[in-house]
Amino acid sequence: MQRVLIDTDPGVDDAFAILLAMRSPELKVEAIITVCGNTPVAQATQNLLTILGVLDLDEFPAIAQGAAEPLVKQLVTAAHVHGEDGLGNTSQLRCADGNLLYAPADIEMSPLSGVDLILEMAARYPDELIIVTLGPLTNIAKAIRKDAAKMRRLQKIVVMGGAFEEYGNVTTTAEFNIFVDPHAADEVFHFGVPIHIAPLDATHQVVLTGERLHAEVDKHDNKISSFLKDSTQACMEFYRQHVGFWGFHIHDALPIGILTHPEHFESVDAYVQVETAGVLTDGMTVADLRRERRHPNPNAQVCIKVAAEAFLDHFFKRLH
Ligand code: RIB
Ligand code: CA
Numbered sequence: 001m002q003r004v005l006i007d008t009d010p011g012v013d014d015a016f017a018i019l020l021a022m023r024s025p026e027l028k029v030e031a032i033i034t035v036c037g038n039t040p041v042a043q044a045t046q047n048l049l050t051i052l053g054v055l056d057l058d059e060f061p062a063i064a065q066g067a068a069e070p071l072v073k074q075l076v077t078a079a080h081v082h083g084e085d086g087l088g089n090t091s092q093l094r095c096a097d098g099n100l101l102y103a104p105a106d107i108e109m110s111p112l113s114g115v116d117l118i119l120e121m122a123a124r125y126p127d128e129l130i131i132v133t134l135g136p137l138t139n140i141a142k143a144i145r146k147d148a149a150k151m152r153r154l155q156k157i158v159v160m161g162g163a164f165e166e167y168g169n170v171t172t173t174a175e176f177n178i179f180v181d182p183h184a185a186d187e188v189f190h191f192g193v194p195i196h197i198a199p200l201d202a203t204h205q206v207v208l209t210g211e212r213l214h215a216e217v218d219k220h221d222n223k224i225s226s227f228l229k230d231s232t233q234a235c236m237e238f239y240r241q242h243v244g245f246w247g248f249h250i251h252d253a254l255p256i257g258i259l260t261h262p263e264h265f266e267s268v269d270a271y272v273q274v275e276t277a278g279v280l281t282d283g284m285t286v287a288d289l290r291r292e293r294r295h296p297n298p299n300a301q302v303c304i305k306v307a308a309e310a311f312l313d314h315f316f317k318r319l320h
Contacts, residue, residue: 002259003028003128005121007066007114008252009037009135009177010047012081012088012235016315017134017160017252018051019224023318026260030129031062031121033114037135037180038078039086041068044135047087049104054227060107062121066114066139070181072276078176081238088231102227118143119150126153130259133159134252136177141184144191154193158255161185162199162272162285164302170283175200178274179283186274195300196267198254199285202303206254206311209247210236216316224319250315257311258303264314266305271295 004027008014021029034044045065052060069075083089093101110117118139122129131154133140144151161177162185168174178185189195213232217225232248240246258265270287271294278284287302288295 001028002026002130003030003125004130004132004259005031005033005118007033007035007118007131007133007135007139008048009035009039009044010051011038011044011086011135011252012231013248013250013252014038014134015047015051015087015231016228016250017256018048019055020253020256020315020318021132022055022057024256024260027256029061030125031064031117033064033066033117033139035066035114035135035139036068036070036075037177038082040075040077041065043086046104047085047091049107050087050091050102052105052107053103054223057105060105062110062117063107064110064112064114064117067142070136070138071141071183073181073183076170076180081235083234088234090227090231093230114139115142115146119147122150122154128155130155131157132255132259133157133161133177134255136181137161137184137188138181141187144187151191152193156194156196157188158196158198158258160198160203160252160255162197164199164201164285164287164289166199166201166204168284169200171280173281174283175285178285182274182276182283186276189272189274189299196258196303197272197300198258198303200251202265202306203249203251203254205306206250206308207245207247208250208312209245212312213247220320228319253315254303254306257314261311261314264307264311265303267301267303269298270300270302271298272300272302
């Protein structure tokens with residue numbers, strides 16, 4: 001069993017990842033921290049409670065709210081993809097009786113800040129805790145700045161982010177999580193704790209079409225299925241209009257899969273840097289994958305290949 005802490009900016013695909021993680025017996029989700037990204041952090045926290053409310057849980061991970069702003073840059077959000085509320089506009093859907101269709105879980109937040117809860121968990125599970133980041137890396141960088149010694153005891157950090165031999169999804173060169181806070185990402189990548197990156201190069205291999213999603217969720221008449229359907233309408237419409245197919249990429253589910261089913265993923269070692277001073281390349285991730293004169297000290301594993309169908313089959317088996 002792997003102890004994980006999830007750092008997230010829910011976010012529709014974050015929701016898929018969190019539901020998958022909570023349904024994965026290979027993982028013990030000790031804590032979930034929110035960060036600004038797809039949506040402002042207060043809304044991200046509200047969305048996290050809504051996501052956890054979809055599951056009939058009798059015990060919950062520790063929950064805390066993290067950074068409201070990136071380390072240096074102004075916050076850029078993604079309402080055009082994830083909806084005004086960041087969760088496919090599901091947070092205000094109501095039943096016939098007027099109650100919220102997806103009521104937030106009744107959980108008491110940790111009294112700690114997001115950064116302090118990360119440090120608390122790193123100290124409680126030395127050499128064991130795995131951090132999974134599904135949004136900008138602001139909280140992780142802040143935790144390193146506050147207490148590097150505690151953060152050095154992390155087992156590893158699994159990151160959804162970056163784009164290497166794939167175009168970016170915010171600019172031609174940058175992926176959203178890294179683009180929002182490139183300074184944090186560069187600090188985390190150079191900190192020295194093992195890093196495993198699931199970039200767009202991998203996440204774009206897993207194409208969840210609307211037809212497949214609806215066929216799967218229509219097999220079951222339960223809250224999770226209706227949530228998966230309701231929460232994805234807006235982003236799949238965005239994809240239809242701007243990406244060229246009706247569906248979307250479940251980017252954030254891949255780091256969970258890397259932990260529970262590593263056999264579905266292939267990775268290479270690489271020295272990874274982040275552009276923090278570029279104009280056209282701001283937030284670009286650069287991996288030295290040259291065949292000769294390659295950087296001698298790789299700082300990350302970079303996932304380059306996914307058994308996409310096997311991963312999607314696994315995803316739906318776990319969510320039903
Ligand atoms: O580029 C995809 C990433 O940015 C995902 O984590 C998505 O949720 C957004 O945060
Ligand atoms: Ca995310």
